[in-house]
Amino acid sequence: MPTRKPSPTRAAAARPRVRRGSEADADRLRDELLSAALSLFIEGGLEAVTMRAVATQVGISAMTPYRYFEDKGHLLRGIWQHVLSAAWQQMLAASRGVTDARERIRAQVDAFIDYWEANPQHYRLVYMTEQTTQGDEQRTLASLPIYTDVLDASLDASRALAAQTGGDPAHAKLASDIRFMMVSGYLHARLVNRRYPWTSADVLRPAFIELMLDAMASCLRDGPRTPPAAARRRAKAKS
Structure with a gap:
């Protein structure tokens, strides 16, 4: 029987939670977002780097990256x-x-x-x-x-x-x-x-x-x- 792939929702649920007020957790997630954005660029060029694609890659909600980066330009500067x-x-x-x-x-x-x-x-x-x-x-x-x-x-x-x-x-x-x-x-x-x-x-x-x-x-x-x-x-x- 083929293994069922986890949905984005399940992947997000399995991620380590960012605890409120924890700078270490926030820094970890920010680094994950930057690494995901860099991977997307390497795979598909600049057009592939979007806030939604980065969120999907990391396994978080589409709005979460906006807590760390104002927009794509800010994200690029972070990369x-x-x-x-x-x-x-x-x-x-x-x-x-x-x-x-x-x-x-x-x-x-x-x-x-x-x-x-x-x-x-x-x-x-x-x-x-x-x-x-x-x-x-x-x-x-x-x-x-x-x-x-x-x-x-x-x-x-x-x-x-x-x-x-x-x-x-x-x-x-x-x-x-x-x-x-x-x-x-x-x-x-x-x-x-x-x-x-x-x-x-x-x-x-x-x-x-x-x-x-x-x-x-x-x-x-x-x-x-x-x-x-x-x-x-x-x-x-x-x-």
Whole structure:
């Protein structure tokens, strides 16, 4: 005799109850909602992520998600935070206890790239969906606490690299910007341009990271550079 599948009502009844006033229970359910939304995105794209679908996936009433997220936009921002936190934790774990500045940056960047290459759908959600390419949502994404944590960690590492290499800490922000620009370009190329016959990742990734570190160190030592032709024009204009 075939096994009867439980109805959504039965599934909801079997779930651990969220006790009134329990922050732990509320946090647990919120995490379940975010995980369900991320699974729906991976399976069916952004259109598959609806408040009702998330509720069905978790096994709760259709209105319950609205207690935690105002609407789909708020839910998406929660997923971005969820995904970025996972990438941050992997980066933090890889560089914990590493005192050498260059080694710390190497470990951070390697772990950061590793996370997105292992989870390409997460990368597309955070960086390539229509919502995340809109100006308002980009500002919202940049205002997330986890985003600030990642940027601050990069800036601290750049300052440490400046101290270690005899560079100027005043150029730490520029060096960090170069780091993020180069890493973003690497990830976009590897995860989006799949038709190009890339060198194997075990060779390409470390080679890229060393070039990025050299670029950061050069920036910290020499500051912003001016192309030779532009420098000559400026000198001629002043004479």
